[in-house]
Amino acid sequence: MIIVCQKPLKKLKISGIALFPFIFIRKPEDKKNKILINHEKIHLQQQLELLVIFFYIFYVIEYYYWFFRLKDAHSAYKRISFEREAYTNESDLHYLQKRKFWSFRKYL
Numbered sequence: 001m002i003i004v005c006q007k008p009l010k011k012l013k014i015s016g017i018a019l020f021p022f023i024f025i026r027k028p029e030d031k032k033n034k035i036l037i038n039h040e041k042i043h044l045q046q047q048l049e050l051l052v053i054f055f056y057i058f059y060v061i062e063y064y065y066w067f068f069r070l071k072d073a074h075s076a077y078k079r080i081s082f083e084r085e086a087y088t089n090e091s092d093l094h095y096l097q098k099r100k101f102w103s104f105r106k107y108l
Contacts, residue, residue, distance in 0.1 A: 002037065004028050018043035020052045039090035046082050046104055055082070081107040 002023045009017065009026040015033075016025040018040040030036055047055040059082055066076035077083060084107035089095040 002031055004031070016040050018047065020044055020047040020055075034093060035090050038093055038095070039086045041096060042086040042089060042099075043082060045096055045099065046085070049102055058082075081105070 001021065002025060004027070005024040006026055009015075009024060014026070015030060016023060016036050016039070018024075021044065023037065023040040023044070025031065025033075025036070025040075049055075050058065059080060062080045062082075063076055066079040067073060070076050070079070078087075081104045085104045088107070089099075
């Protein structure tokens with residue numbers, strides 16, 4: 001389910017976020033942005049595979065690992081394995097149909 005949630009996401013300066021089982025987006029027109037929605041659907045699949053809570057735990061641990069190594073928040077975010085998988089495959093709208101279980105491990 002996609003939910004438009006403008007104010008909180010505007011403060012975070014992000015276009016969308018997947019919080020199982022929802023995809024929150026900032027702009028109503030982004031409901032039609034297939035690449036953004038596919039990116040967030042990849043995150044929903046990752047969350048399912050890690051029973052949701054472990055996804056968030058690993059996400060935060062990996063973020064801080066990279067943040068302390070790189071000393072840059074944006075670079076740390078881009079190095080997270082979950083994000084690397086999602087960004088690499090967001091343009092492939094059939095990716096989730098052929099994706100193997102725990103594919104994010106390739107991006108560690």
